[in-house]
Amino acid sequence: MKKLFSSKTKELEVDIDRYLDRVEKSALLFNEGVKDYINDNMNRFDEHLKEITIIENKADNVRRDIKYKLYTFMLIPDSRGDVLGLIETTDNVIDTAKKVLEQLSIETPKIPDFLKADFLRLADFSCKAVEELVKGERAFFKEIKIVNDYINKIHFYEHEADKIEEQLERKVFKSKEITSFSRKMHIRYFVERIALLSDEAEEVSERLSVYAIKRFI
Amino acid sequence: MLKILFFLSSGLFLGWSLGANDAANIFGTAVSTNMIRFKTAAIVCSIFIILGAVISGSGTSHTLGELGSINKLAGAFTVAFGSAITVMWMTKLGLPVSTSQAIVGAIIGWNVFSGNPTDMNSLYKIFGSWIFSPILSAAFAIILFIIVKRIVEHSKIHLIRLDALTRKGLLIVGAFGAYSLGANNIANVMGVFINSSPFNSIQIGRVFHITSIQQLFLLGGIAIATGVFTYSKGVMMTVGSDIFKLSPITAFVVVLASSSVLFIFASQTLKTFLESFGLPSFPLVPVSSSQAVVGAVMGICIAKGGKNIHLQVIGKICIGWLATPVVSAIISYITLFFMQNVFMQDIL
Numbered sequence: 001m002k003k004l005f006s007s008k009t010k011e012l013e014v015d016i017d018r019y020l021d022r023v024e025k026s027a028l029l030f031n032e033g034v035k036d037y038i039n040d041n042m043n044r045f046d047e048h049l050k051e052i053t054i055i056e057n058k059a060d061n062v063r064r065d066i067k068y069k070l071y072t073f074m075l076i077p078d079s080r081g082d083v084l085g086l087i088e089t090t091d092n093v094i095d096t097a098k099k100v101l102e103q104l105s106i107e108t109p110k111i112p113d114f115l116k117a118d119f120l121r122l123a124d125f126s127c128k129a130v131e132e133l134v135k136g137e138r139a140f141f142k143e144i145k146i147v148n149d150y151i152n153k154i155h156f157y158e159h160e161a162d163k164i165e166e167q168l169e170r171k172v173f174k175s176k177e178i179t180s181f182s183r184k185m186h187i188r189y190f191v192e193r194i195a196l197l198s199d200e201a202e203e204v205s206e207r208l209s210v211y212a213i214k215r216f217i
Numbered sequence: 218m219l220k221i222l223f224f225l226s227s228g229l230f231l232g233w234s235l236g237a238n239d240a241a242n243i244f245g246t247a248v249s250t251n252m253i254r255f256k257t258a259a260i261v262c263s264i265f266i267i268l269g270a271v272i273s274g275s276g277t278s279h280t281l282g283e284l285g286s287i288n289k290l291a292g293a294f295t296v297a298f299g300s301a302i303t304v305m306w307m308t309k310l311g312l313p314v315s316t317s318q319a320i321v322g323a324i325i326g327w328n329v330f331s332g333n334p335t336d337m338n339s340l341y342k343i344f345g346s347w348i349f350s351p352i353l354s355a356a357f358a359i360i361l362f363i364i365v366k367r368i369v370e371h372s373k374i375h376l377i378r379l380d381a382l383t384r385k386g387l388l389i390v391g392a393f394g395a396y397s398l399g400a401n402n403i404a405n406v407m408g409v410f411i412n413s414s415p416f417n418s419i420q421i422g423r424v425f426h427i428t429s430i431q432q433l434f435l436l437g438g439i440a441i442a443t444g445v446f447t448y449s450k451g452v453m454m455t456v457g458s459d460i461f462k463l464s465p466i467t468a469f470v471v472v473l474a475s476s477s478v479l480f481i482f483a484s485q486t487l488k489t490f491l492e493s494f495g496l497p498s499f500p501l502v503p504v505s506s507s508q509a510v511v512g513a514v515m516g517i518c519i520a521k522g523g524k525n526i527h528l529q530v531i532g533k534i535c536i537g538w539l540a541t542p543v544v545s546a547i548i549s550y551i552t553l554f555f556m557q558n559v560f561m562q563d564i565l
Contacts, residue, residue: 009381016377075378077251079463083376141376215376 008073015066016141017089017193020060020134026052027130027197030097031061033196034123037104038116048102056098061089083209086137089204093130094201100193109186111175115168119194122164126197127159133201136208140215147212154205165191219484221415224290228438229297232406234304235316236266236444239402241452242510243394246468247387249254259355261388262395262449263442269399269483270407270438271431276485276501277404278430283339285324290413291562292327292553297409299549301324305520306548307541312533314541315505318347318403324409326549335405346502347538350478358516365470367484383490385466389467394476399438404503406436411517467517474516475509508534 036045052064065088070080111119136150170192172184279336287293299318307314321343328335331449369379416429427435463471481487481499493496511530 002529013375013377074251075527076377142373143370145370172382 006068009075011072012069012075014204015062015069016083017138018184019059019066019087019090020137022055022062023094023137024134026055026059026094026097027134029055029129030100030130030197031123031127033101033104033206035120037101038111038119045101046105049105052098052101056094056162059091059094063091065217072175079211079215082207082214085207086204086211089091089200089207090133090137092196093133093200096193096197097130100190100197101192104190107186109190109194110183111177111187111190112175114175114177115171115187118164118168118171119191122161122168122191125157125161125164126194126201129154129161129201135205138203139209140212144212144215147208151209154201155171158198159203163194165195219304223289224294225291225410225415225436227294227301228437230305230408230474231297231301231316231320232437232440234301234308234446235406236263236441236446237448238308238444238452239370239398239506240266240395240445240449243398243472244387244391244449245453246463246471247384248450250465250468252387253382253391255453257388257390258453259446259449261392264361264507265392265395266441266445267435269396269401270403270434271399271494273396273400273483273485274403274407276380276488277401277483277503278408280339280343280502281320281324281404281408282411283336284321285301285328285333285335287324287327287409288412288498289550289563290410290415291556292331293409293413295552295556295562296308296320296327296549297406299326299543300405302552303541303545303548304400306327307544312536312540315507315537316402316503318502318537318541319545320408320503322404323549325542326546327553329546330550330553335515342500343502346482346500346504346537347508348367349536350482350504351508351515353511354475354480354509355516355519357477358470358513359520361470361474362467362517362520371520380465382450383469385471387472390416390473393480396480397476398506399441401479402503402506403434403437403441405406406440407433408503417457420524437445450469452503463514463517469516471510471513474513475506477504478509478512479504505537508537511532 016089029048033048033052036042036048047113067084069075070084074123076083132150132153136147136154139147139150169188172178172187172191175184178187240262244253244262247253248255248258287296297320299322300316302316302323303319304316307319318420325335325340327333372383387524410433411430414429414433414434418429419425419427419432421427484504485501488498488501511534515530
């Protein structure tokens with residue numbers, strides 16, 4: 001019984017680590033995928049899309065496993081609601097990352113050259129926000145004191161992403177090069193979707209900050 | 218035999234209510250937060266209460282004996298009955314009550330009724346310990362809280378592993394708490410019966426020797442364990458979720474701090490050890506486990522920066538110190554009067 005109990009504890013620890021690894025990887029794949037698309041490197045883009053789809057599936061399985069173990073083996077009764085809340089909302093981050101690449105592949109919007117640098121920076125900041133989120137979540141499990149440092153960084157990257165999003169939208173709608181309104185709307189949609197990743201990361205970080213306060217003894 | 222059981226029944230009832238109420242001080246948070254199952258808690262609690270009572274229960278009983286030596290079974294029955302009524306009545310009124318304070322009041326009632334002088338030295342020792350025990354418990358809690366907080370923050374233990382460790386910790390300090398409760402509070406339940414114990418010593422082989430007092434304490438311990446099994450679950454849920462709302466780790470600190478206080482006021486070994494070094498020792502006095510817990514919770518509030526301290530709670534402890542012994546003394550006096558003059562029992 002004791003062995004069973006401690007092995008479940010260890011398993012759950014590994015599962016949570018594995019889940020966070022996947023979140024981090026999905027953000028990196030997202031960033032690489034956007035770069036490939038902007039740079040018209042479509043073979044690599046397709047590979048990254050395939051990879052992120054697999055990662056998203058695997059993350060879903062691990063998430064379900066964590067939920068099952070938390071409740072079946074009565075682990076961390078005091079904070080399992082918080083842990084689940086964290087894992088569930090983090091799932092939106094992976095979903096958004098995958099969805100952006102998928103939509104790029106389906107809709108193939110044409111990004112004009114003068115917007116490319118801004119697109120890359122926007123994807124980069126969104127990716128960085130998720131990377132900091134993963135570090136913050138790892139700290140939540142192991143070193144509660146430093147969670148706030150990561151939350152501050154997430155806020156910073158989200159804010160930067162917001163600024164670029166606004167600049168991009170202004171450029172799109174002022175542009176004489178993009179003539180049709182529908183194309184402007186189309187590009188704007190992708191600007192918003194890429195920026196959404198940092199918004200999702202910030203939303204999870206809001207929860208994380210509350211859960212961290214609750215965990216302080 | 219029936220007569221003996223009848224006369225012991227008031228003590229056994231007091232034991233039952235002690236188990237029903239005080240087990241929650243030890244395992245309340247652990248059970249109400251689902252860290253430990255009630256069944257596990259009840260089994261561990263019962264075993265260690267009985268062990269504590271039989272192995273280390275005599276120290277505090279001796280102090281109660283000094284306060285007033287009741288040498289007739291009927292008298293002991295009435296004194297225990299008087300304090301049981303006090304406990305029941307004050308619990309019903311929602312006032313904080315401790316069996317330790319009730320039994321001391323009831324013994325004083327017996328002293329007054331029988332015309333025996335109350336040993337003021339013992340009385341001062343007892344009152345002093347009551348005031349000192351929650352303060353000491355708060356001090357222990359502050360120190361332990363700081364140590365535990367430091368360890369948890371610096372060790373970078375994963376939340377899941379910390380949870381598993383906390384469960385084990387709660388079970389271990391719960392066992393220690395139950396042992397201390399049995400050792401410290403068995404005197405409240407069975408102390409008054411010592412001089413009139415109906416049992417004889419039993420010798421099993423050459424090694425085991427069970428004195429009549431130990432048999433009495435075993436019976437009292439079983440009564441407390443029955444209280445734990447039959448009635449403490451509801452109290453645990455109330456203590457755990459309504460009044461304190463402790464996290465499992467702070468519950469660990471509270472139980473360890475309050476149990477240590479109960480232990481040092483009950484352990485003859487510790488007393489002898491301290492005295493052998495010429496150090497001041499703690500008197501062996503039954504103290505209130507509830508008040509020790511409240512003291513420990515206050516200690517944690519202080520360690521967290523002094524916020525959320527309810528002065529009302531301190532006021533309630535003071536009411537417990539004063540009202541319980543007085544009420545119990547009066548009830549004991551009245552029941553002794555009836556026992557002697559209406560039921561014509563030989564109580565002196």
